[in-house]
Amino acid sequence: GQNIDQPTEMTATEGAIVQINCTYQTSGFNGLxxxxxxxxxxxxxxxxxxxxxxEEKGRFSSFLSRSKGxxxxxxKELQMKDSASYLCAVRAPNDMRFGAGTRLxxxx
Amino acid sequence: EPEVTQTPSHQVTQMGQExxxxxxxxxxxLYFYWYRQILGQKVEFLVSFYNNEIxxxxxxxxxxxxxxxxxxxxxxxxxxxxxxxxxxxYFCASSEDSQQSAEQFFGPGTRLxxx
Numbered sequence: 001g002q003n004i005d006q007p008t009e010m011t012a013t014e015g016a017i018v019q020i021n022c023t024y025q026t027s028g029f030n031g032l033x034x035x036x037x038x039x040x041x042x043x044x045x046x047x048x049x050x051x052x053x054x055e056e057k058g059r060f061s062s063f064l065s066r067s068k069g070x071x072x073x074x075x076k077e078l079q080m081k082d083s084a085s086y087l088c089a090v091r092a093p094n095d096m097r098f099g100a101g102t103r104l105x106x107x108x
Numbered sequence: 109e110p111e112v113t114q115t116p117s118h119q120v121t122q123m124g125q126e127x128x129x130x131x132x133x134x135x136x137x138l139y140f141y142w143y144r145q146i147l148g149q150k151v152e153f154l155v156s157f158y159n160n161e162i163x164x165x166x167x168x169x170x171x172x173x174x175x176x177x178x179x180x181x182x183x184x185x186x187x188x189x190x191x192x193x194x195x196x197x198y199f200c201a202s203s204e205d206s207q208q209s210a211e212q213f214f215g216p217g218t219r220l221x222x223x
Contacts, residue, residue, distance in 0.1 A: 042199055042214035043151060087151060094164040096143075096153040 002026045004099035006088050011105045012078055020073045020102045022088030030091040034062050034073045037085045037101065046073065046086075078106045110134045112215035114200050120221045121190055129185045129218045131200030140183045141201040141212060142175065144168075151199070157183065190222045 004024045012018040024032070031050035035043035049055055049064035049071060061074040073086055085101040113132045121127050133140050142154040155165040157175050172188045183202075187194055197217045203210040 037151075042216050044214065045211045048211070089151070095166055096141075098151040098153075100150050 002092075002097060004088055004090060004097055006086075006099045006102045008100070009103045009105070011107060014078055014080060014106055014108050016078050017074065017076050018078060018104065020075075020086050020088075020104065022071045022073070022099055024069050024071070024088070024090050024097075024099075026090045026092045026095075026097055028092040028095075029066065030093070032062075032064055032071050033089040033091065033096075034060075034071075035087040035089060037087055039085075043087055075104075080106050080108070082106050110136075112200055112202055112213050114198075114215040114218050116218060117216065118219045118221070120223065123192055123222055124189050127187050127190055127220060129187075129198050129200075129220070131183045131185075131202075131215055132181050133183055133200065133202030134204075134213055135181070137202035137204050137213075139163075139203045139205065139210070140175075140177070141203075142185045143199040143201065143214075144196040145199065145217075146193075146196040154185070187220075190220075192222050195220055195222045 006022045031048055033048050034046040036046050037043045046060055047055055047062035049062050052065055054063045059076045064071045083106045085103045087101045088099040090097050115130045140157045143151050145151045153166050155169045155175055156163045174186045176184050197219050199217045200215040201212040203212045
């Protein structure tokens with residue numbers, strides 16, 4: 001079957017680092033995206049990985065291991081505004097399959 | 109900053125009625141997408157569109173759905189005979205190119221409620 005799994009909820013403290021994991025099993029793989037979605041709003045693009053390794057973009061980094069079907073999103077220097085859902089999505093032929101999202105709560 | 113817009117923000121309809129959801133993609137973008145998100149559930153891909161034809165569609169996008177670019181700016185999703193389970197937030201997205209890595213910009217969504 002096709003699965004994208006991520007933790008349902010995480011909590012972290014302002015200023016800290018948090019890692020959100022995603023594992024996937026899909027028919028075909030053309031890259032993995034991370035999106036941020038605030039409640040009641042549209043998803044916004046954070047990162048894209050298609051090759052193994054780490055992609056860094058400011059406070060956000062994303063890692064991919066294709067052999068393990070595994071990715072993570074790393075958020076550094078957490079801010080209160082980072083409280084949101086983080087969606088892992090895999091691009092496959094004729095599909096862009098999303099995980100259910102990880103709801104991150106940042107506490108003072 | 110250019111953005112994708114969608115109208116209406118909320119549409120209420122009776123089961124069996126047809127609805128048309130409208131989107132205006134970013135003006136220089138060529139690739140367009142529709143997604144839906146049932147309340148509390150995952151975002152689901154419906155269809156992608158380029159050069160006036162469907163590029164990809166998921167198993168959800170059955171015969172009751174259709175898409176159209178009726179003019180140079182609008183991109184529409186039509187649901188022919190709505191069902192209760194079509195109630196969801198529908199997001200339109202656009203991207204500048206078709207590369208797999210291309211960032212898709214999402215509109216604010218239309219909340220469809222089928223009674």
